[in-house]
Amino acid sequence: MIDVAGIAVQPGTAWLLGSIVAALLAAPAAIVVTGLRGRSPAVRRELWQRYVSWLAIGGLVLTPLLVGRTATILALGLLGLLCYREYARATGLFRERITSASVALSIVAMTFAALDHWYGLFVALTPLCAAVIAVASIPFDRPKGYIQRVGLGSFGLLLFGSAMGHLGYVANDTGYRPILLLVLLSVALNDVFAYVVGKSLGGRKLLPATSPNKTVSGSLGALVLTAAFVTIAAEPVFVGTGMEPVARRIGMGLVIGALGQAGDLMLSSIKRDLGIKDTGVVIPGHGGLLDRCNSLLVVAPAVFHYVWYFDGFDLDLPRRLLTGS
Amino acid sequence: MNVRREPGLVGFTLHVLALAMGRVYMAGAHRLRVAGREWLPSTPPLVLVANHASHLDAVALASVLPWRLATRSYPLAAGDVFFDRLGRSILAAFLVNALPVWRRRPKPADFAELRARLTEEPCALILFPEGSRARDGRMQPFKAGVGMLVAGTSVPVLPCFIEGAFAALPPGRRWPKPSPVRVRIGEPLLFATFDNDKAGWIATAGRLESAVRALAGGATEDPP
Numbered sequence: 001m002i003d004v005a006g007i008a009v010q011p012g013t014a015w016l017l018g019s020i021v022a023a024l025l026a027a028p029a030a031i032v033v034t035g036l037r038g039r040s041p042a043v044r045r046e047l048w049q050r051y052v053s054w055l056a057i058g059g060l061v062l063t064p065l066l067v068g069r070t071a072t073i074l075a076l077g078l079l080g081l082l083c084y085r086e087y088a089r090a091t092g093l094f095r096e097r098i099t100s101a102s103v104a105l106s107i108v109a110m111t112f113a114a115l116d117h118w119y120g121l122f123v124a125l126t127p128l129c130a131a132v133i134a135v136a137s138i139p140f141d142r143p144k145g146y147i148q149r150v151g152l153g154s155f156g157l158l159l160f161g162s163a164m165g166h167l168g169y170v171a172n173d174t175g176y177r178p179i180l181l182l183v184l185l186s187v188a189l190n191d192v193f194a195y196v197v198g199k200s201l202g203g204r205k206l207l208p209a210t211s212p213n214k215t216v217s218g219s220l221g222a223l224v225l226t227a228a229f230v231t232i233a234a235e236p237v238f239v240g241t242g243m244e245p246v247a248r249r250i251g252m253g254l255v256i257g258a259l260g261q262a263g264d265l266m267l268s269s270i271k272r273d274l275g276i277k278d279t280g281v282v283i284p285g286h287g288g289l290l291d292r293c294n295s296l297l298v299v300a301p302a303v304f305h306y307v308w309y310f311d312g313f314d315l316d317l318p319r320r321l322l323t324g325s
Numbered sequence: 326m327n328v329r330r331e332p333g334l335v336g337f338t339l340h341v342l343a344l345a346m347g348r349v350y351m352a353g354a355h356r357l358r359v360a361g362r363e364w365l366p367s368t369p370p371l372v373l374v375a376n377h378a379s380h381l382d383a384v385a386l387a388s389v390l391p392w393r394l395a396t397r398s399y400p401l402a403a404g405d406v407f408f409d410r411l412g413r414s415i416l417a418a419f420l421v422n423a424l425p426v427w428r429r430r431p432k433p434a435d436f437a438e439l440r441a442r443l444t445e446e447p448c449a450l451i452l453f454p455e456g457s458r459a460r461d462g463r464m465q466p467f468k469a470g471v472g473m474l475v476a477g478t479s480v481p482v483l484p485c486f487i488e489g490a491f492a493a494l495p496p497g498r499r500w501p502k503p504s505p506v507r508v509r510i511g512e513p514l515l516f517a518t519f520d521n522d523k524a525g526w527i528a529t530a531g532r533l534e535s536a537v538r539a540l541a542g543g544a545t546e547d548p549p
Contacts, residue, residue: 085333094333101334 012178012237017062020185024058027051049285057283057292061184065177069317070115072180073168077111079293080164084156086280086288090270093156096149102129102136103156110165116322117172119315126162130154159297167300173313178237183256183303186233187295190226190260197221211268219261226260227253242311255302263298267291328424328435328442336419337396343420344387344395351388354503355381355493359389361510364483369397370447371513372475372482374533376464376541377453378491381501383421385487386451389508398449401426401439403457426470428456436473443480450474454530462491464541467534472519472526481513484536511540 028051064075084107088094093103106129113122133153137146167183170176198218206214230253231246238244243252267290271279280288307313318324332340351357365371371394373386383400390398402408404425407417417423424439442448452474454467475482486509494501514536519525 089333095331097334097337104334 012233013181015236016178016181016185016233020058020062020181024055027054046285053283053285065180069171069176072171072176073111073114076164076168076171077107077114079289080107080111080160080168083164083289083293083297084160086282086290087156087160090274090276090279090288090290091152093149093152096137096145096153098136098140099133099149099153102133103153103161105129106132106157107161107164110161111168112322114165114168114172116324117315117317117319118323119169119319122165122169126157129157129161133157163297163300166304167296169315170304170313172315172317174316175237175313179307179313182230182233182237183299184296186226186230186253186256187260187299189229190222190257191264191295193225194218194222194261194264197225207265207268210265210272214261214265222261223254223257226257229253230256238312241313243307248310248312252303252306255306256299259299259302260295263295266298267294328438330418330424332419332422336422339419340422341396343422344392347384348388351381351385351506354501355385355489355506357385357388357506357508359508359510362389364510364512365390365394366481366513367391367393368447369394369449370443370480371449372443372471372480373398373449373451373485373510374454374467374471374482374537375451375485375487375508376459376537377455377457378459378462378464378487379494379496380458381490381494381506382453382458382487383423383451385490385506385508386485389510390449394449397446398422398451399424400451401453403428405429424450426452436470439474440478443474444478454533458496459491460496462495464534464538467530467537469523469526469530471533472516472529475516476519476525476529477517477521479515479517481515482533483513484511484533484540485509486511486537486540488541509540511536 064071081104084103085094088100088103094100106125109129110122110125113119113125134150137149167180170180170183173179194214195218198213198215198221201215201217201221203215203217205212206216206219227250231249234243234249234252238249243249267279271277278287279290282288283292286292308315373390375382375386383402387395387398387400400421400423402417402421402423402425404427407421407423408414408425426435439450443450452471454471455465456468456470457465459465471482487506488509489504489506492502493504493506514532516525516529516532519529
């Protein structure tokens with residue numbers, strides 16, 4: 001079931017995978033060490049919870065990736081729907097049934113376009129589905145709240161249909177595994193870098209009203225460290241392609257570092273506006289799905305087009321797999 | 326599971342499917358007939374109260390409501406029976422679209438929440454003030470809980486009488502027998518002038534009980 005031959009062919013997959021597994025296995029040692037330093041049991045328990053959740057997330061994310069292209073695209077489509085559901089519940093959009101259904105169907109359609117490897121459809125769906133969302137609730141003759149529901153619906157479409165869809169679309173390249181692993185790992189590390197640097201150096205708060213725990217030092221530190229990590233880790237992934245030059249890899253790292261944090265701040269802004277702390281309780285120790293996926297959403301389309309522009313991948317799998325003649 | 330549950334897209338779709346299947350089943354197996362449909366308001370809020378002798382009661386009532394009301398209706402189901410175990414909870418919530426009422430551990434805040442939902446959402450509530458199914462088919466006295474919901478509000482309360490459900494599926498039988506079921510809907514009552522205190526609740530329950538018994542006049546099961 002796991003496409004071992006496919007994994008072996010894609011450079012960089014093995015060692016990226018290996019480093020993720022190693023990090024997950026090494027983390028308990030780090031937790032034990034901080035425990036020995038006399039932290040309170042509540043903090044230790046929270047750390048353990050977060051660790052176990054990371055293990056579960058790692059398993060759930062890596063499995064479809066290893067199984068194959070179809071599993072990856074479907075899993076990401078499902079993730080998009082689940083994240084949208086959380087968003088709709090948090091913002092109240094779920095009460096507007098026809099608008100919400102339009103967004104959900106749009107996400108399904110975009111997943112289908114990725115599965116079919118039909119880029120034209122994938123691109124066309126964004127404005128077309130936005131039009132459907134705008135028009136769908138009009139026949140009910142309830143103009144009160146129109147701008148809010150169409151605005152929320154369109155935002156949801158962009159984030160969970162288009163942005164998440166770009167991530168799935170990467171799977172239409174034969175070398176998709178290391179690229180996706182690289183993106184997922186660097187976005188996750190970006191958060192960790194920001195936290196670690198911020199805690200160590202302290203200093204001025206970045207945006208106290210939006211996200212009270214973020215510091216300027218953490219932000220800049222994350223940018224630098226993520227760029228460094230991506231530059232090194234992307235080398236085996238993009239060898240022989242247009243993304244091989246160091247400058248381009250540094251650029252990719254900066255894009256991930258900056259936009260990853262932007263995605264985090266985007267979610268913080270949404271939560272502050274709504275007056276909530278977490279978007280859900282699905283992941284123990286972390287909050288909801290959105291709390292974990294937010295950075296990825298802003299990064300995905302930018303990285304996709306950056307890599308494509310510099311010929312980092314070819315999207316060389318056959319097109320129109322399902323609908324073509 | 327609490328009274329603040331609001332169904333999402335999946336829950337709504339399942340509920341609509343269950344309503345459609347319920348309608349087909351009641352029409353086919355029980356040749357459901359309804360009298361007094363003209364008393365139903367065209368939009369919520371409203372409360373339906375009926376006699377209770379069978380699990381078919383809620384299905385029958387949901388089947389006689391027009392679609393626009395049916396999709397916004399919530400039967401109130403006994404928490405200790407329908408929401409105690411996870412599997413049953415999920416069925417009760419998604420298919421029946423029920424909200425829990427805790428009979429042995431009453432939560433006064435729940436009734437305040439339900440009153441608010443009635444007018445703000447707005448929605449239709451279906452409840453059976455007898456509290457439990459009548460084991461012998463004879464109507465039991467109405468409990469005061471219905472008063473906690475409607476006393477002092479201007480939400481129309483429609484008394485209904487369900488005839489034939491006890492014969493088709495009495496308590497204790499596993500599978501229903503195909504036999505005719507009839508629903509009679511009575512004139513809506515308003516309890517705006519009733520006090521929202523114990524005396525008012527008891528008066529409300531009493532008024533509704535006599536209204537339902539009056540509807541039953543002429544039926545074979547329940548003596549009025």
